[in-house]
Amino acid sequence: MTVRLSEIAHGRSGDKGNHANVAIIANTPQGFLWLKQHLTQAAVARYFEPLGPARVIRFEAANVLALNFMLYDVLAGGASLSLRSDVQGKTLALALLQMEIKTPSNLAEMTRPKVTH
Amino acid sequence: MKTIRIGNGCGFWGDNIDAPILLAEQGRLDYLTLEYLAELSMSILAIQKQRDPKGGFPGDLLSALKRLTPILKSQPGLKIITNGGGMNALGCAEQARVILDAAGLVDRKIGVVQGDDLLPVLDELMAQGHPFQNMDTGLPLSTVRDRVVSVNAYLGAAPIVAALAAGCSIVITGRVADASLAVAPAVHEFGWDWNDWDHLSAATVAGHLIECGAQVTGGLWCNWADAADLGNVGYPIVEIGPNGTFEITKPSNTGGAVNRETVSEQLLYEVGDPAAYLTPDVVADFTQVSLEEVAADRVRVTTKTGKPATDSYKISIAYRDGFAASGTLLIFGPNxxxxxxxxxxxxxxxxxxxxxxxxxxxxxxxxxxxxxxxxISTTSDPPEVVLRVSVRDSRRAVVERFTKEIAALVTSGLPGTTGYTGGRPQVREVFAYWPALVAKSAVTPSWSVL
Structure with a gap:
């Protein structure tokens, strides 16, 4: 059984010249533990391999349950030079959140608490 | 405890043009900040200024200022800080002066912050041994020097604070680090020292969170379905006190959302190492930030320590790099x-x-x-897709030839080809981005009063 990464996390991405940052933020502390263990630098580099990043570096921001990935030289030139539609890598976080992951046994502890209005 | 309210009504050149006015009306603000400049805005503005020496800044700012004059009258304490001076802060301020005077606001001083534009002294600086090495490639700027159109240092908050201390109600700057627009009012109000890294760091976090406008109040939020009335999204307000702790919120009668998720997403937006967020004012540590939802649409942000600012300014350089164009057609299925x-x-x-x-x-x-x-792979057969073809070339004629070719597919292409509207694609000049650093000693930020 698999679920999408978006079941346990949310995120946002953006550009820095020809590089992109992809922040993935766990819904819960249990989800953050899962991210730390499974969403490795190598796994993210492999996932984005078709875009040809020169390298991928992972940073942690445990205070907001987040991993932040820098994807170097991934934007085909960046905002000015790139011939892609998404010149700024704004879709990369949503693309990563669509990654299929093996369903964690404690998934219920990682899903987003219901919001009450 | 005295707090000040800083609202950001513009996140980029192209943002909602009513937001500055609505935020000033509804926000009970002490300071309204307006942020207009992205990495390549300066090259576009530099070309504008070459064509018209009175131009070189986003016209949206003056339109907004005109509409803000009644509010400046009814809220005499409201101050505005903006980097909308672009490549011509002085020229922008001169026109702002005319607008204020015409509205009877002759007593409001306008501060002008300059010194970010290094193009006039570029050759001198290079001759002095500043290589403006590309931060990504390591190449010296001399390799593209003849094609350079703009060279701007990201200045810090200090010259803005000086202008505020001189009694300016409006401060118009060129290229200033986005977060510094919010650091300046806090330093001015609370009298923090320029080596008070912890407090400068706190205000930098605040400035970073609001610099993209509605991106922290529900815009782009992954869980967008939970954002009430995003069509009427409120722009962000920071309430910051003398100890640097602040709360982030939005006007009460607006849509969108401010919560742990929206703030977390924006905290890491366009960030590399979250433990070392570099601005000209300080090195902030985003991993020491704690967030607490204290009320509906209100998040308290507590920060810990900042580190000393580095001894260099980040420099944004743009140089001509050919021509490009993109065209689209609609291709209907099957296949x-x-x-x-x-x-x-x-x-x-x-x-x-x-x-x-x-x-x-x-x-x-x-x-x-x-x-x-x-x-992301697709296995389905979409009913229709948009074909987008883009080309880039050092020769304008080659790109022009492309713009004249794409429409021919409407008759000489495949069945289901349509959607040729809006005429031929436009050729645009391409400006490449060259990030560099330069010693702070090589740059002289300045300010004056109009």
Missing amino acids: SVAKAKKSGAMLLERLARAGSAPELSNIECLGGGDCVPGV
């Missing part, structure tokens, strides 16, 4: 994806046959997963 790819290939083949093969090209099949090519 829309395959037909779009074939159509794009035929277009490039025809250009080659005409002796006009572009140096670079890209065929996208939008609707078929090409936004992140190869990462």
Whole structure:
């Protein structure tokens, strides 16, 4: 059984010249533990391999349950030079959140608490 | 405890033009900040200024200022800080002066912050041994010097604070680090020292969170379905006190959301190492930030320590790098994806046959997963896709030839080809981005009063 990464996390991405940052933020502390263990630098580099990043570096921001990935030289030139539609890598976080992951046994502890209005 | 309210009503040149006015009306603000400049804005503005010496800044700012004059009258304490001076802060301020005077606001002083534009002294600085090495490639700027159109240092908060201390109600700057627009009022109000890294760091976090406007109040939020009335999204307000702790919120009668998720997403937006967020004012540590939802649409942000600022300014350089154009057509199914790819290939083949093969090209099949090519695969047969073909070349004529070729597919292409509207694609000049650092001692920030 698999679920999408978006079941346990949310995120946002953006550009820095020809590089992109992809922040993935766990819904819960249990989800953050899962991210730390499974969403490795190598796994993210492999996932984005078709875009040809020169390298991928992972940073942690445990205070907001987040991993932040820098994807170097991934934007085909960046905002000015790139011939892609998404010149700024704004879709990369949503693309990563669509990654299929093996369903964690404690998934219920990682899903987003219901919001009450 | 005294707190000040800083609202950001503009996140980029192109943002909602009513937001500055609505935020000033509804926000009970002490300071309204307006942020207009992205990495490449300066090159566009530099070209504008070459064509018209009175231009070189986003016209949106003056339109907003005109509409803000009644509010400046009814809220005499309201101050405005903006980097909308672009490549011509003085020229912008002169026109702002005319607007204020015409509205009877002759007593409001306008501060002008300059010194960010290094193009006039570039050769002198290079001769002195500043290489303006590309931070990514390591190459010295001399390799593209003849094509450079703009060179701007990201200044810090200090010259803005000086202008505020001189009694300015409006401060118009050129290239200033986005977060510094919010650091300046806090330093001015609370009298923090320039080596008070912890407090400067706190205000930098605040400035970073609001610099993109509605991106922290519900815009782009992954859980967008939970954002009430995003159509009426409120722009962000920071309430910051003398100890640096602040709360982030939005006007009460607006839509959107401010919560742990929206703030977390924006905290890491366009950030590399979250433990070392560099601005000219301080090195902030975003991993020491704690967030607490204290009320509906209100998050308290507590920060810990900041580190000393580095001894260099970040420099944003743009240089001419050829021409580009993009055109789109709609390709209806069946087999829309395959037909779009074939159509794009035929277009490039025809250009080659005409002796006009572009140096670079890209065929996208939008609707078929090409936004992140190869990462998200589609197995279905979309009813229709958008074919987008883009080319880049050092020769304008080659790009022009492309703009005249794409429409021909409407009759000479594959069945289901349509959507040719809006005329031929426009050729745009391409400016490449060259990030560099320069010693702070090489730059002289300045300010004056109009």
